[in-house]
Amino acid sequence: MFNSPIKFAQPPKIPLGSLILVTGANGLIGSHAVDQLLAAGYRVRGTVRNKQRCAWLELLFEARHGKGQFELIEVPDLAAPGAWDVPVQGVAGIVSVAGCAQLFIEDVDKAVEEDIKAFYGLLDAAKAEPAVKSFVFTSSAWAAWTPDPNVPTTVTDESWNDKAILMAEDPNLSDQEKGIAPFMAVKTKVEQACWRWVEREKPAFTFNAILPDTVMGPILDPKNQSASTAGIVRNIYRGGNLGALDVVVSQWFVDVRDTGRLYVAALNLDVTGWRVFGCAGRFSWNKVLDILKSLYPEKKDFVELADYGWDQTDTQTEKPLALLRAVGQEEWTSLEQSIKDLAESFLSA
Template identity: 70%
Template sequence: MANTPIKFAEPPKIPLGSLILVTGANGLIASHVADQLLAAGYRVRGTVRNKARCAWLESTFISRYGECRFELVEVSDLAAPGVWEGPVRGVAGIASVAGCADLMVSDVDEAVEQDLKGLFSLLATAKSESSVKSFVLTSSSWAAWTPEPNVPITVTVESWNEKAVTLAADVSVARETKGILPFMAVKVKVEKACWDWVAREKPGFTFNTILPDTTIGPILDARNQTASTSGMVMWLYNGEHLDILSGFVPQWCIDARDTGRLYVAALVTGVDGWRVFGCAERFSWNRVLDILKRVYPEKDFVDLSDNGDDQAEILSDKPLALLRAVGQDGWTSLEQSVKDAAASALSAAA
């Protein structure tokens, strides 16, 4: 599925050749957002915190799409006054992927405040720039629910992870036992605040959020790019950090290229007010291990303990509708994502 050429079911509301801003363009998700936009026929301006360290992005996209299609700009402080005026100037759409919060958040309110400073600044700048027609915010599936093995739950676009917010704020619970619940709480509060901003400010652009779960797939430049969750496939391959992987509860996953295509469709097809789950199929690291064993039968792998199965039912037809809008009939399988993640990492190491 992931290698199906993008073909719009209807003429896009934002014309091909228009300029789209992608923040945090060096990350796993954002780099695939940029890649899919370029493949669709758009131009991309990507922001990074350090342009010199991320120069590989320009060479990667030039090799794929030629000169004058991708522009790299530095935004070292997402919340600095006036920092978005230059990057936003002349763009037709914005994919806001960069975030401030670390996975192990120590202070939820402080992390929310820091994230919102940058996001409100970006949103306000976008509102004042007449060229901007669409804005897509990156949230997280964890903003909707906390994955729990073997616990049935129904998730809809109206779901919010209030459980994480409550537990993260509970002073009677030790910080070390909260795990990533504070990070989940940040995602809830930030996404809600941005929806509130849109309702209050009534900007002239469409606004949608994408809530990806564990993202796996090929790394665009495995020699230079941080692998993020795709790199965990190689932890299994190499028998590294198995304690971390064993503690990773079963949940849902999505191919990085499918994630990129959700952004393309949400940006340019005119949909508005959608929360879009990036959840293709149920996933566990034991399933990933089974795939690696089939793909590399000559290699010995260390087994993981069984930590159950995800039983969340996600009720939304919006994600597949967006994929169909760009010519893709269904999700890329976990098996294909794992194969391609491993292949990209191994080719870089060769």
């Protein structure tokens, strides 16, 4: 199913061939954002903190999309004054992916302050660049709710993860009890701050947010990219450390390629103010194990898992599915296909 080409249902707002900025181009999500934008017919300028360490990106995208379509530039300090003045020059759209990457955070206020400074710098630079027509911000589904398989929950565009903020700020909870609540709190507060900037500054460009949940799917360059969620699936396959299964509980998933296509579609929205959940369907690690067993029946040493339950969250899938269809993809990539392609990518390294 995923082999469907990118085909716009309507002429795109940003003409094909235009230059798009993608921050954090070396990560799992960022690299697929670049890949899908190039596949759609755009040129891409990707930013990384260290260009020398990420030179493999230029080779990767030249091999996949030809010469002259991808440009790599270095932004070592995302929050430095003027850090984004040069990267935004001449770009028609911005996909902002880079941000807080540490899952376990000791100082929430410091992390929020650093991220807001970086994002406000990027937004200010975008506002000053007349060519920018669209800005797509990457948040997280965790900015809207805390997944809990034991609690039925309804999530809407207006949902915010107040629970995570309360937990992160509770002086009576230990770091172990807080878990990843501080990370969720940072994601929540930073997204809220960006919306406040939009309300205050009223930029000429459209501003919309993508909120992916647990990201599955293939790693474009498994020899050079960190494992991310793929590391959990890899450990289930190989019988490695499974402690992350208690942290990333049963919830919704999205294939990273679908996320990339959401960026392509969201860049071309005529409306502003959308929060688009990247939620294709529910998953559990037990289901992931079952899929791996069916894919590799010759492997007899899979470690059986405890029952991790099944998510009971209802969230909005109509809006993101409409965006996928606007770029020629009728349905979400299935969990089975996503795990298959993910496993093949890490086994090829």
